[in-house]
Amino acid sequence: MLVDEDVERYARQAAQDLAGPVGGMLLHVLLTARLAPDGSGTAKLPPALLRRFGDLRAALDRAAARGEKVPSAQEFFDVVLAPMYAVLIFGTQSGSPESAELLIARLMRLTSAPRESAAPAAASP
Numbered sequence: 001m002l003v004d005e006d007v008e009r010y011a012r013q014a015a016q017d018l019a020g021p022v023g024g025m026l027l028h029v030l031l032t033a034r035l036a037p038d039g040s041g042t043a044k045l046p047p048a049l050l051r052r053f054g055d056l057r058a059a060l061d062r063a064a065a066r067g068e069k070v071p072s073a074q075e076f077f078d079v080v081l082a083p084m085y086a087v088l089i090f091g092t093q094s095g096s097p098e099s100a101e102l103l104i105a106r107l108m109r110l111t112s113a114p115r116e117s118a119a120p121a122a123a124s125p
Contacts, residue, residue, distance in 0.1 A: 006059035007070070008104055011080050015100035023088050030085075071111040079107040 017023060029046060045053075056073060063070045071079070080103040087099075 007056070007063060007076070008101070010056050010059055011076075011100040011104050012097040014081060015084055015097055018084050018088050019096060027085060027088055069112070071107055075107065075111055079110060080104060 018026065026049075029049060053073075056076065060070050060073060060076070080100070083103055084100070
């Protein structure tokens with residue numbers, strides 16, 4: 001599985017942003033948005049964050065259009081962004097472009113591995 005340079009660049013930039021002074025503000029905005037849904041069950045995010053998520057989707061879409069096997073946006077959030085926010089919350093280490101590269105490598109290993117079927121195999125008589 002190849003990773004589009006745009007996707008990798010997005011992850012490195014996210015790590016850099018979260019490690020800097022903007023990190024706490026991003027976390028606050030996300031938590032506030034999550035805690036104050038607009039009634040539809042969907043969090044209202046500020047336009048700047050919506051653009052950032054749109055940038056990620058566009059990078060994934062471009063890679064898919066070139067025929068690359070790409071992770072879903074949800075897989076990217078779960079494997080790459082969530083650990084970056086955990087580092088920010090728990091202060092276990094500082095985020096860095098190198099940590100982003102490690103998370104991207106993990107994402108590629110996980111999403112290229114054969115997936116087990118959710119349905120149990122039928123027993124033979």
